[in-house]
Amino acid sequence: PDRIFAIANQKGGVGKTTTAINLATALAATGEKVLLIDLDPQGNASTGLGVPRTDRSPGTYEFLLGLASFTDSVRASRIPGLDVMPASVELAGAEIELIDLDRREHRLADALRKDPDAATRWTTILIDCPPSLGLVTLNALVSADAVLVPLQAEFLALEGVGALTKTVERVKKSLNPRLHISGIVLTMMDRRMTLSQQVEADVRQHFGTLVFGTTVPRNVRIAEAPSHGLPVLVYDHACAGAQSYILLASEFIRRRRDA
Amino acid sequence: PDRIFAIANQKGGVGKTTTAINLATALAATGEKVLLIDLDPQGNASTGLGVPRTDRSPGTYEFLLGLASFTDSVRASRIPGLDVMPASVELAGAEIELIDLDRREHRLADALRKDPDAATRWTTILIDCPPSLGLVTLNALVSADAVLVPLQAEFLALEGVGALTKTVERVKKSLNPRLHISGIVLTMMDRRMTLSQQVEADVRQHFGTLVFGTTVPRNVRIAEAPSHGLPVLVYDHACAGAQSYILLASEFIRRRRDA
Ligand SMILES: Nc1ncnc2c1ncn2[C@@H]1O[C@H](COP(=O)(O)OP(=O)(O)OP(=O)(O)O)[C@@H](O)[C@H]1O
Ligand SMILES: Nc1ncnc2c1ncn2[C@@H]1O[C@H](COP(=O)(O)OP(=O)(O)OP(=O)(O)O)[C@@H](O)[C@H]1O
Ligand SMILES: [Mg+2]
């Protein structure tokens, strides 16, 4: 079954980081060994898991450029069973620094494969991507078995899905033949709003069973959690946001088993 | 007074495009001649102004790479007094294609300066930036007199402001000495939520008068407008979202006059 997932969408602010953190936490809670790789120079996934700004090197930047080993770049998070490879601001420079390197799209994939430890230590690896389709995101798509696409239930976000599916197809053809879209998750859904309902209807009509049955509601506790350095699953387990991510994780496990 | 503004923030989904479209529309409504340059490969500003996908070339991509003249790359929008330079998907390739070019950070600035028409035809030029601090955004920062920063009233968005102000300082020192941050606009404010109130208090304490007095409320009519290819100012003039952008435009004009 698929083991490495890129959480990607070039549209900004659609819930990539929130989905990466909470899906990782929920999977760890079921006893899986999970690694979350933060590939976004903003470092929001590192913040959301409580990794201090002063403890982010070596991290993804060093690992991608071959400056640090896998073991040195990974740390335990506050969540049992969940490790994190944090992102520091230096990662912003990677987009340009990778250009002149050999196998520039394969750096992450080669580094993950080189380390015998990586193949067995974690049952699932999630990669949180920045809001772009540049070389850093390309590295995630080349490393991954599958792409999970968080999609905000709004018109502008819907517009960008075509460009993403085209990019996945291009990567599949030329760089990573096993890559496919494992699923689309509707986020920030507000069922009272006709806009959310319309977008949901459009997406389900267009993408069918690719769209998870579980949707994530807009819920302020989700937006509050990162300021405490905690996933919402830990910050407020009983809230609607946390409950939806628990349901999402069980659907994720079921879909992966049946794939 | 400042004439060219980059609407920038590397955090995704904070309201850059929405602010660029509606501020441009409101300024045009006061009789100014405005140009909106869409520098985001997603082309959301072009969509929000109703430019069909089939009418986006030549646009920003061709202009940036010197493949088309200024006049050919600009079109009238549906809004009187507002012209637009649209973005097509090809722009996604610009991040890599610019790398090997001479004066790669200055391409947009040089092209704007080269055309005598540009200096007089528009009283204000707004540049909608993608959610990153790569070469395309750098081109906007080198061309601009000032940066307007839309800031979502949420914790993760607040985190990224430091990286943006550092980048602006770096560009000011090495590439564009006139660049400065003209203001920070709080977007998607929900006054009922303590999170929004806390972020607003933090931002005003930290940035003082740099923060616009006008804030933009979260308002579903704003999210509906792009599906009609219209700015919310035209789609639903009386709604709270549209009214806040009218107030924002008058504060923008006042601040620019008094600067
Ligand atoms: N379901 C939700 N309800 C309410 N707020 C949410 C929800 N999901 C995410 N948020 C908040 O919305 C903002 C954007 O979410 P997030 O940062 O996860 O998106 P992203 O796609 O990772 O953004 P970027 O493109 O910048 O990487 C954050 O402030 C987050 O806390
Ligand atoms: N004040 C608001 N109230 C409600 N929805 C809003 C508001 N401002 C923007 N939106 C919606 O939120 C989403 C994000 O806004 P927008 O696309 O303008 O942000 P952006 O910063 O340009 O995103 P990106 O980083 O992808 O370029 C859009 O669907 C938009 O319609
Ligand atoms: Mg993110």
Ligand SMILES: [Mg+2]
């Ligand atoms: Mg935008």
